[in-house]
Amino acid sequence: MSSRPFLRLVLIASAFLGALSSAQPLPFPVQDPPAPEESGEKKPDGPGQEEKKEDKKDEKKSESDKPEAESKSSAKKSDKDKKDDKKDKDALKRPKLAPVEGTTLLIRAKRLLTRPGEELANADVLVRDGAIVGVGKGLVAPEGTRTLEADVVCAGFLDPWSSVGIEEESIGTFDATADSLTIEALDAYRDPHLRRQALRGGVTSARVQAAGRARVGGLGAVVRLDFGVDVATTPKPEPEAAPKPAASESGASQPGADKKEKGDKEKDKKDGGKSDSKAEAPAAPVHHAPVLAPRHGNAVLNEAASLSASIGIPRQGNPDPFDRIGEVDRLGAALDAGRRLNEQRITFAEDLAKWEKEIAEKEKQLEKDFKKAKKDREKEQKDAEEKAKEFKEKAYKEDKRPTPPSASPEDEVMARVASGEVPLVVEAHRAPEIRALLDMLRAHPRVRLVLAGATEAAPLASALAERSAAVIVFPTPLGTGRPSGWTEHDLGLAGVLDAAGVRVLIGSGGSRAGASDLALMAGLAVGHGLDREAAFAALTLAAAETFDVADRIGSVEVGKQADLLLLKGDPLSPAARVQYVLVGGQIVLEPEAR
Amino acid sequence: MQTSPSTLFARSVLASSFALLTSGLALAADKLVIEAGRVITRPGHEIKNGVIVIENGRITKVGAQGEVDKPWDATVIGGPQYVAFPGFVEAQTSRGLDRPNENIDVAPFLDIRDSIDPINFAYEDYLRHGVTTLNVQQGGNCVIGGRGMVVRPVGMTVDEMAVRTDYALKLSASPKAGKSAATQAMALRRAFEELRKRLEKQVQDKRDGKARDKREALFQGRELEGDKAKGRAMEGKGWRVDGLELVPRGELDEKDLQLLELVEGKRDAYVWCAAAMDVRKALDLAKENGFLERTTLVLAGDCWKAADVVAASGRPAILIPPLLHVETEPITGKEVETPVAKVFAEKGVKFAIASETGQASSLPSHHVLWYQAALAIGQGLPRERAIAAVTTVPAEILGLRDRVGSLEEGKDGNVLLLDGEPLSVRTHVQFVVIEGKTAYDRSKDIRLKHLLEGKEPPGTQAGAADFGAAGAGKADAKKDALKQDEAAERKAGEEQRKADEKQSSGPHFSDADAAGEERG
Structure with missing residues (x-):
């Protein structure tokens, strides 16, 4: 555990060395040099020495890569690619990227954690086109497949309580309503370094929530954390990547491309100004459009993963006890409206069917009685005219088609929550509020409750278990002062809840930057009594199941998205090192990028 | 527009100056010949010792x-010392309004013509800097704003303009x-x-x-005859409502x-x-609602990061100053400058x-169109593209390609006579036609x-001394002469007052003043 801060220091230092350019995609060849474990594995270093050694190691590696990469490269390899290979040295701290399509990877694990409670020794994972296509022992991959080796391989972590990548205002706003969408507040251009940090910590996806502290904050989403970070959705064709003159380059490329160039140039100078053309190369793949396109990006795993609400959270001043109970009531009223809408819809569907049937029968009858009816009508009309009376046509009451229930956009979302389609995530901390919430929800048995925070939930553990609620805990050692007023985070809470049979998840408290410490927090929780297996589940499968993405992520199984961590050490040990991170089958983090 | 005392004062000045200008317009013949040492017809094309003939407002x-x-x-x-240049075209601005509606979130029913203030300084300023056509739109502080x-x-009236x-x-x-981004997107949705x-x-x-809609229309006195009595099926490439032809448009x-016109692509x-994150949302919104092909993006500096997204959409853009985007790098803390137009x-x-500017803090130079184009050249934008960005391209965006933006036969006779190279800080606009x-x-x-x-200025007590007959009219000239001493005294007092005012109303400086001073 104590090595974690060291690790972070190393990360920060390396980030500086890399001059943030790490946020830049690089035009790396598809076939990358052989698994760097060869050099990496053999050096179990104390954390304090890591930095220097890593640098050396990387340099060595990249030098040794050159000939191999070139020999591997087929005829189609352009000059540019070669340049890139040479440029490996400049790219020391940068991740390499491989295009999505057709990439095959074989991962050999000494210990493969397929899902919580199940593990295989000396097993392999075969990844193709972003998905896991094979799990088992002694898998054979096609020739030329890149092979990675690792001590431990497991599924990428899911942070169930985060706000990384969300536009600033949207995080703190209290004005959101049930129908606001978090994916519309995701900013693919901002804070790539925070998402990168999270990836380094092994967190490959997160449930992000805008307006998490609003009474009702709208729909949260589960997103891949590699959005907007280096992900080459549309690899640029070669010619476009040709180096351009240095002077005109600075602004032409992507966010921070110029920064990177500066970094590169500086490095070049240090290298003795080996060649100017090197400096331009990194900017060559120019700008890769971020994956995130609201509503249809592959970065969004579930755009309606949860509806967020909060109770007793200080907004404009601390709410008094009456306010807090009022908040529970208001949430109840919103759920009532949603349930009512569901009921109305069912009634409407029944009424409509009934009406259509009646009309059909009536028409049949009318057709039969047509002549008689006509005669009657004419007679009636004639009589009316004779008596100078107004002739009124009979309006069939059947003409009144039942009207569909009208619903506000909020009600429509609440209806989905009331029916249990979308989980309800409520941030609440005090025991009375949680109790009030549970009482209120008795009227809504279908609602899937997820509590966030739940600082004082321990006495209510059995009630929560009875409700089959999940709880996202935020076990920080000191308390981050969020939410203010609860500085004494009980690190044992997760263990107590788990023992009572409550599903426990571990999240970073809705912060922007906390996701990177998820494994540390899980470790803390284990240290304070949480079952180890439950802690691992909390980071992977349990979180994925809670937010309806377990069909794609959360475990290492055939057919799932290849979100994998290749580790040196146990995943829950803060001293474990994340060697490679794969998201959607793409390597987004390599050891030298650390 | 804030109405500080200084602007009120200046407004009266402006009114009188416009009176002079309009009297000049009335005298002008229907035919005008402009001679210039150089005639720049459009970016990259020029005629030495050229002549432009304008008849009935059009270039013949x-x-x-x-x-x-x-x-x-x-x-x-004109004369050989001048350079003739097409009038600049402002692709969109929200200056020159009495006050923009920025209260109602969704207000497409409002029309900017009700808000345009013809004697606003901005128009005089535009003229001084050679802008002859401008698209006045509501500012960006809206969800869906009014019509431009x-x-x-x-x-002197909106109709004349x-x-x-x-x-x-x-x-x-x-x-x-x-x-916030989330609530804005929700409001649009x-x-x-x-x-x-x-x-x-x-x-x-x-x-x-049910006939409620018809009764309502009649009650509101809406027209329900001719085309309005007919329904029309919904058009457009976005979503559609089936059966809209059943409802008369009236x-x-x-x-x-x-x-509805927007969704129908009309x-x-x-x-x-x-911000860059908004670009894709804007395009998605336009696409989903069928108006992508009629969309022009108005982009602040940060949007250069989404330049690829803009390019892929094929939609034109309007770049808003400052054209040099400055950002602090989150890790190193370094300031990174990006020349937006060049990107x-x-x-x-x-x-x-x-x-x-889309920002609260704006420099007076942000309001000078040619100067922004000149800055872009300094930041690496090719000169011809910079000129096009303030002439032909905005004309195209506004759908006025065959009317403004260049000096060609058949186009509107909007000509600037400059005393030097266009987009140079040493050049002044001498005449605007x-x-x-x-x-x-x-x-x-x-x-x-002044x-x-x-x-x-004429029309003021103090101005009588400087402008005499021109300012106060001939009949008053003698009186003015008699009162000259008195006027001189007042002038001194006036200057003192203004000096005080200037101090007190520093931030309320009118754009025109500031821009003028900058150049002066």
């Missing part, structure tokens, strides 16, 4: 001296004040969703034989018409994006440069005289 001939027949009865202006209007900066009325809608993909629901309800009511709510849209040019985006009439003559620019030579 452009050519070299000697090759062009000059009508014998035409007024001739294309005007020329001359005239009008070039194109009932024009495009302004939308904002970026959060308006008090909103809801606006179109609610429109669709209302239309569907009207169709259903019609099918159910029965549709007037507040819904503009948005109205232009200007979508404001303050977009290299990505192949068709863009115009505009002269307003709008549709064949001299709208601005620098030698008679009262405000410049600013540069210290002459008091």
